[in-house]
Amino acid sequence: MTDSPADRVARYVDDLLHGRRPRRFSASSEEVEAMTAAAGMASGRVGADLPSKAALDRIHGRLAAAMDESPALDRHVTRRVLLRTLGTAAAAMVIGVGLDEVATRQGKAPAGTGGGGGQTVLMPDSGAWRPVASVTQLPAGHAMTVSTGAVDAVIVNDGGNIHAVSGICTHLGCRLQPDVTVRKLDCPCHQTAFSWSGKVLYYRLQSAPANLPKIPARVNNGQVEIYTV
Amino acid sequence: MVALTDLRIVPNPEPDDLSGTETAFYPDWESVYEDNVVGIYQLVFRKVGNAADAEDLAAEVLMQTLKTLRLPAPVHNVRAYLVKTARTVLADHWRNHYAAKDAAAELQQVPPDALTAPRNSAASERAERLLALLPDQSRRILELRFLRGYSVREAANELGVTESNARVLQFRALRKAAELELEVLT
Numbered sequence: 001m002t003d004s005p006a007d008r009v010a011r012y013v014d015d016l017l018h019g020r021r022p023r024r025f026s027a028s029s030e031e032v033e034a035m036t037a038a039a040g041m042a043s044g045r046v047g048a049d050l051p052s053k054a055a056l057d058r059i060h061g062r063l064a065a066a067m068d069e070s071p072a073l074d075r076h077v078t079r080r081v082l083l084r085t086l087g088t089a090a091a092a093m094v095i096g097v098g099l100d101e102v103a104t105r106q107g108k109a110p111a112g113t114g115g116g117g118g119q120t121v122l123m124p125d126s127g128a129w130r131p132v133a134s135v136t137q138l139p140a141g142h143a144m145t146v147s148t149g150a151v152d153a154v155i156v157n158d159g160g161n162i163h164a165v166s167g168i169c170t171h172l173g174c175r176l177q178p179d180v181t182v183r184k185l186d187c188p189c190h191q192t193a194f195s196w197s198g199k200v201l202y203y204r205l206q207s208a209p210a211n212l213p214k215i216p217a218r219v220n221n222g223q224v225e226i227y228t229v
Numbered sequence: 230m231v232a233l234t235d236l237r238i239v240p241n242p243e244p245d246d247l248s249g250t251e252t253a254f255y256p257d258w259e260s261v262y263e264d265n266v267v268g269i270y271q272l273v274f275r276k277v278g279n280a281a282d283a284e285d286l287a288a289e290v291l292m293q294t295l296k297t298l299r300l301p302a303p304v305h306n307v308r309a310y311l312v313k314t315a316r317t318v319l320a321d322h323w324r325n326h327y328a329a330k331d332a333a334a335e336l337q338q339v340p341p342d343a344l345t346a347p348r349n350s351a352a353s354e355r356a357e358r359l360l361a362l363l364p365d366q367s368r369r370i371l372e373l374r375f376l377r378g379y380s381v382r383e384a385a386n387e388l389g390v391t392e393s394n395a396r397v398l399q400f401r402a403l404r405k406a407a408e409l410e411l412e413v414l415t
Contacts, residue, residue: 006400010381021281026328034403039278041375044356049274059288066292191253200256201264202304208256
């Protein structure tokens with residue numbers, strides 16, 4: 001029995017609807033037209049086009065592997081830089097930041113220019129854990145600004161893992177505003193944005209500002225606490 | 230302790246932030262990755278409709294970009310470059326796996342600002358708008374298949390046609406949807 005275009009496209013649609021990688025075949029331009037429309041329809045199902053965490057991790061892993069094979073790329077990006085992004089996700093598995101983590105700067109940018117590189121940890125000389133919000137105020141996928149008077153922070157619930165970063169832009173000190181839909185922190189003053197982990201996402205400045213300092217955070221008795229003065 | 234006399238009034242700062250800089254910059258690859266990986270995945274998903282291919286193609290787009298990009302670079306340039314790369318990677322995908330010579334026409338529908346448009350301008354809205362524009366029977370078959378997850382057999386029963394007719398109906402409805410998308414929604 002020979003397949004008609006309608007049969008082949010129907011099989012393609014079946015594969016899409018079952019979440020399978022579609023079988024490959026030699027398609028006419030009419031079939032391709034129908035197939036691209038089918039792909040658009042399939043991605044129209046709510047949430048279908050959002051990548052899973054596992055998919056993102058695999059994409060990340062592939063890029064990191066490519067780094068290893070291409071030492072020539074080192075000028076632009078290093079495996080260390082890529083792994084740090086993965087590291088961020090891994091670090092978020094642990095609530096907060098270890099208190100023994102020292103405030104170090106590993107940036108490769110020249111001193112004073114800020115930009116990229118490491119992330120300091122705000123570790124006051126005589127700090128204490130202070131409650132800043134109830135965990136119920138911070139559902140997964142949310143971020144909120146809090147203030148202890150001494151420190152403005154953004155506390156983040158990233159898929160159940162709670163952490164905190166400084167809530168003040170490292171450029172000129174404007175208060176950052178969490179954007180929940182795209183999971184970033186916007187500086188209202190100069191088109192600059194940080195990821196929820198405090199990394200500079202983009203900036204509209206002569207040089208990149210520093211990443212946001214991390215602030216130790218934990219959950220204790222239903223309260224989100226940050227370590228501060 | 231700093232003596233009071235050591236403190237000086239700092240003159241109004243130069244507006245260093247904007248002088249000579251019209252746009253926002255990505256400082257490094259990590260930022261490009263974090264800011265765009267989801268957008269790229271969604272962009273390619275909408276063109277291939279399945280997670281396995283979307284994952285491969287998103288990785289490919291990022292990989293190719295990574296090889297050529299010089300950073301820091303303006304955000305809009307990087308995003309435009311990512312979109313351009315995505316088009317090429319998608320065209321290769323259709324050519325390599327479906328022998329499609331002219332997937333380019335369909336791919337032109339990836340707007341150059343695909344990554345700057347709000348992410349939630351959802352594919353679902355677009356699909357709904359398309360469905361609303363289709364003739365009755367075309368809309369029915371696509372709704373049954375894509376929104377309600379009916380098999381061809383179930384859809385055929387519901388519409389009172391043979392399975393073979395349902396497949397033809399579906400094929401024609403999808404082609405009509407593709408045409409409409411090109412004409413009306415772009």
